[in-house]
Amino acid sequence: MFVGGSRGVYIIRPRDIAFFDSYVQFLFATCSAWPCCRCASRPVERSRLGRRARGDPRDELAAECSGVPT
Secondary structure, three states, X not given: OOOOHHHOOOOOOOOXXXXXXXXXXXXXXXXXXXXXXXXXXXHHHOOHHHHHHHOOOOXXXXXXXXXXXX
């Protein structure tokens, strides 16, 4: 099994984490930062730059339909 099957995945906790007193605080900060990063990246994703980055270079028609000048 790739991840240990019924035993699950073992996570080795780091001894010291900079700026945090415990591993639980680090996990809380990481999980709290994820929605903020996602909300901040949404406008970029829907902008012309985001459409251009997502556009398929092999499909000119699809790029034109999504608003990317070809």
